[in-house]
Structures are given as structure tokens and as C-alpha cells.
Amino acid sequence: xxxxxxxxxxxxxxxxxxxxxxxxxxxxxxxxxxxxxxxxxxxxxxxxxxxxxxxxxxxxxxxxxxxxxxxxxxxxxxxxxxxxxxxxxxxxxxxxxxxxxxxxxxxxxxxxxxxxxxxxxxxxxxxxxxxxxxxxxxxxxxxxxxxxxxxxxxxxxxxxxxxxxxxxxxxxxxxxxxxxxxxxxxxxxxxxxxxxxxxxxxxxxxxxxxxxxxxxxxxxxxxxxxxxxxxxxxxxxxxxxxxxxxxxxxxxxxxxxxxxxxxxxxxxxxxxxxxxxxxxxxxxxxxxxxxxxxxxxxxxxxxxxxxxxxxxxxxxxxxxxxxxxxxxxxxxxxxxxxxxx
Ligand SMILES: Cc1cc2nc3c(=O)[nH]c(=O)nc-3n(C[C@H](O)[C@H](O)[C@H](O)COP(=O)(O)O)c2cc1C
Numbered sequence: 370x371x372x373x374x375x376x377x378x379x380x381x382x383x384x385x386x387x388x389x390x391x392x393x394x395x396x397x398x399x400x401x402x403x404x405x406x407x408x409x410x411x412x413x414x415x416x417x418x419x420x421x422x423x424x425x426x427x428x429x430x431x432x433x434x435x436x437x438x439x440x441x442x443x444x445x446x447x448x449x450x451x452x453x454x455x456x457x458x459x460x461x462x463x464x465x466x467x468x469x470x471x472x473x474x475x476x477x478x479x480x481x482x483x484x485x486x487x488x489x490x491x492x493x494x495x496x497x498x499x500x501x502x503x504x505x506x507x508x509x510x511x512x513x514x515x516x517x518x519x520x521x522x523x524x525x526x527x528x529x530x531x532x533x534x535x536x537x538x539x540x541x542x543x544x545x546x547x548x549x550x551x552x553x554x555x556x557x558x559x560x561x562x563x564x565x566x567x568x569x570x571x572x573x574x575x576x577x578x579x580x581x582x583x584x585x586x587x588x589x590x591x592x593x594x595x596x597x598x599x600x601x602x603x604x605x606x607x608x609x610x611x612x613x614x615x616x617x618x619x620x621x622x623x624x625x626x627x628x629x630x631x632x633x634x635x636x637x638x639x640x641x642x643x644x645x646x647x648x649x650x651x652x653x654x655x656x657x658x659x660x661x662x663x664x665x666x667x668x669x670x671x672x673x674x675x676x677x678x679x680x681x682x683x684x685x686x687x688x689x690x691x692x693x694x695x696x697x698x699x700x701x702x703x704x705x706x707x708x709x710x
Contacts, residue, residue: 371664372657373692376419376671378647379579379611381463381525383671385419385692386664387685390614390651390673391467391528391583393424393438400427400440402449410453414460416682417689420671421462422528422581422614423453425469425535428515429508431480432470432536441468441515441522450522458523465526467583468515468570470508472536473497473545483508485539485546485553491622505552505562508536513569526579527570529563533619537563538585541602542620544593556598560605567609581649582606583614586636589624596636603644612670613640614649628653631663638668649673657688 376383396405413421427433427440440446450466457464473484473494483504484497500508512529519527531537539545540562546553552561567580574580586599594602603613615637618624626632633652641648650669654660655677663669677684 370657370661370690370692372660372672373689378420378526378581378671380575380577381420381579383419383463384461385417385685386671387417387419387660388649388651388671388673389413389418389421389678390649390675391422391424391530392675392679393434395435395437397437397439400430400433400438400442400446402439402446402453406439406449406453407456410464411456411460412682413678414457414462414464416678417685418462418678420526421457421464422526422673423450423464423466423524425467425530426450426515426519428468428470428511431475431477431482432472432508432511434471434474434476434535436477441466441518442511444518447518447522450519450524454523454525463525465528465579465581466519466522466524467528467530468512468519469530470511470536472539474534484536485548488545488547490534499548502550502552505565509562509565509569512566513573516570517573520573520575526581527574528581528583528614529566529570530583531563532583532585532614532616534585534621535619537566538620542588542594544588544590544621556601557605560602563606567606571609579611580609581612581614582610583616585617585619586615586633586640587617588620589618589626590621593621596639599636600640600643603640603646607644607646610646612647612649613644614651614673615640615669616651630654631659634663634668637663641667641669647671651675655684657685
């Protein structure tokens with residue numbers, strides 16, 4: 370099965386094509402990992418996930434979405450991440466982290482809420498302050514500092530969170546970015562912050578260190594980003610990324626999405642084909658047979674399983690038909706077919 374073939378991204382060789390996508394667990398304290406994270410990500414490794422991408426991790430305190438999110442904005446947050454990384458590697462997974470800034474979707478009382486323009490996400494959210502150019506430089510610096518800390522923690526891959534209506538996405542979309550300076554208006558201007566963040570992060574990464582961008586391929590709202598626009602955005606930044614992790618939505622409460630198994634795969638397929646860049650497909654994919662279909666039909670290079678892995682961290686072993694470490698599966702009491710292909 371292609372699902373269980375190795376895959377090389379940058380300087381990493383993954384043992385299979387299944388990814389755990391970033392999922393905020395709301396279990397951190399003061400941005401620091403807790404026992405929950407060691408068990409949770411350790412379990413994903415025991416479950417034979419090829420690549421774990423740790424949940425959205427704030428590059429500043431106000432860049433977190435909620436106050437129980439992980440952070441990498443202080444040095445004392447490094448050891449917790451280090452322990453997550455050690456456990457995941459020890460039990461056979463490769464592991465990266467998603468670095469993000471929530472922008473206007475930060476829900477933390479007492480933080481300064483920032484965005485490209487003074488437009489609240491909804492009436493349940495704070496009214497953001499429009500970032501000045503010096504403040505934007507601080508945010509770029511915060512991404513770079515967090516990347517340095519991620520390297521110190523031992524992470525093997527970094528994903529920049531450019532999706533789901535968080536800060537980088539807020540700059541990309543004309544719906545949330547109504548600036549008239551060098552960071553708003555034309556596509557080149559809306560992409561500027563992402564380009565600056567990417568350059569700052571890349572500057573501290575070793576050669577061929579895997580860097581991924583997560584995007585929302587559609588805002589699902591008239592006047593926002595659609596697939597055509599996202600393709601053009603990716604064309605402007607693709608040289609800097611090893612892969613694009615293709616999600617959608619999250620920017621505007623007016624979005625209308627029809628959900629069905631694999632509803633975002635078509636975006637991955639198109640971006641992969643048109644932009645000629647490897648992709649990760651994600652979204653309501655719950656079975657290994659579906660993962661295999663996506664890979665065999667060249668619709669993505671890797672496939673992420675989110676909520677199904679929360680419900681059942683051992684779904685890969687159970688549905689892997691003996692293609693995953695048989696000894697491991699046997700020890701865990703699964704009835705596997707010992708004959709590998
Ligand atoms: C509890 C939860 C937390 C999430 N947190 C993040 C996150 O931190 N960063 C992100 O990019 N996406 C996040 N997502 C979206 C997932 O990465 C994934 O794209 C989504 O769940 C769809 O995949 P699925 O249908 O396989 O669950 C989260 C989803 C869930 C269910």
C-alpha cells in the first residue's frame with residue numbers, strides 16, 4: 370500500500386504517509402506542556418503516525434488562541450516541547466510544530482488583540498488594534514525567535530499557520546485586510562507579511578530543514594480567497610516551502626461549507642497539479658482505504674487524519690493490514706497479518 374511507503378520531505382524520511390495534523394488540545398499551562406501532551410503525542414507515536422505536527426503554538430502570548438494553548442515565546446517553554454519531541458522520536462514518529470499567531474481570533478482576556486485592520490471576527494470577539502509597521506516587525510521577529518526555540522526543542526519540521534482565519538491568513542484575505550499601506554491591497558502586498566515571516570524563519574533553519582505552509586484554500590465568502598486566488602498566492606511563496614498543507618475556511622463567519630468525507634481533497638489536488646508542489650490533504654478522512662485512494666490518484670503526497678486519531682490513536686495499526694510494525698501491533702494485542710507486502 371502506498372500509505373505505508375516511505376516519504377522524504379527535506380532532510381526527513383517518514384516511515385509512512387499518515388500525518389497527525391495540528392490540533393489545539395487546550396491543556397497547556399502558561400504556554401507550557403503538561404503530562405497530557407506527553408501522553409497524547411506519545412500515543413500518536415505508538416499508533417504509528419509517520420509525522421506528528423504539534424498543535425498551534427503561539428509565537429507571542431497574545432498570539433495564542435486561548436490561554437491554555439502551547440507557546441514558544443519564552444525559553445522556559447522549551448523543555449516541555451523537548452520532552453514531547455523525545456517521546457515521539459523514541460517511539461518511531463517524526464515530529465514538527467505549527468507556529469502561529471491568532472491575530473483577531475485571540476480569545477484571551479488582558480491581551481492586546483491585533484489584526485491587519487480594526488475589524489472584529491464576530492461580535493463575540495474583541496475589536497482588534499490594526500498593527501503598525503514597527504509592530505509587524507516585532508511579529509516577524511517573534512516568529513523567528515519561536516523557530517529558534519523549536520529547533521532547541523528538537524523539532525524536525527516547522528509548519529507556519531497560514532490558515533483558519535489566524536493572523537497570516539487575515540493578511541492574505543481582502544475580507545480581513547483593508548490596509549492601504551505596503552501590507553494591504555494588491556496580492557503582492559497582502560502576501561508581504563507571510564513572505565517576511567517565512568524569510569525570517571528560514572534564516573535560522575538548517576539547510577533542507579522541512580518547512581510547510583498551512584493554508585485555507587477558500588474563504589467560502591464572495592470577495593474572499595477562492596482556489597484561484599490561493600493558487601496565485603502559493604505561486605508567490607512556493608520556493609520557500611517543501612509542502613503545502615491544504616485546509617479551508619475559518620476566516621469569516623459568513624462562510625458556507627458543505628462537509629463530506631474528503632471535502633478539501635480537491636483543493637489539494639489542484640494546488641499540487643497547478644503549483645507543482647507536494648501537498649498534505651486533510652478533512653473528514655477517517656479510513657486508511659480513503660488515504661490510499663488519495664495517494665494512488667495523486668491527489669496529495671501525505672494525508673492527515675485529525676479527529677479520528679483523537680478518537681482512536683491506533684486506527685493506523687488496526688486498518689494497516691499488517692503494513693505497520695507487526696511486532697508493535699502484536700504487543701498491543703492487535704490481530705495483524707504478519708506478512709508485509
Ligand atoms: C480539537 C481540534 C483542534 C484543532 N486545532 C488546530 C490547530 O491548532 N491548527 C490547525 O491548523 N488546525 C487545527 N484544527 C484542524 C485540524 O488540524 C484538521 O484540519 C481538522 O480537524 C479536519 O481534519 P479531520 O476531519 O481529520 O479532523 C483543529 C481541529 C480540531 C478538531
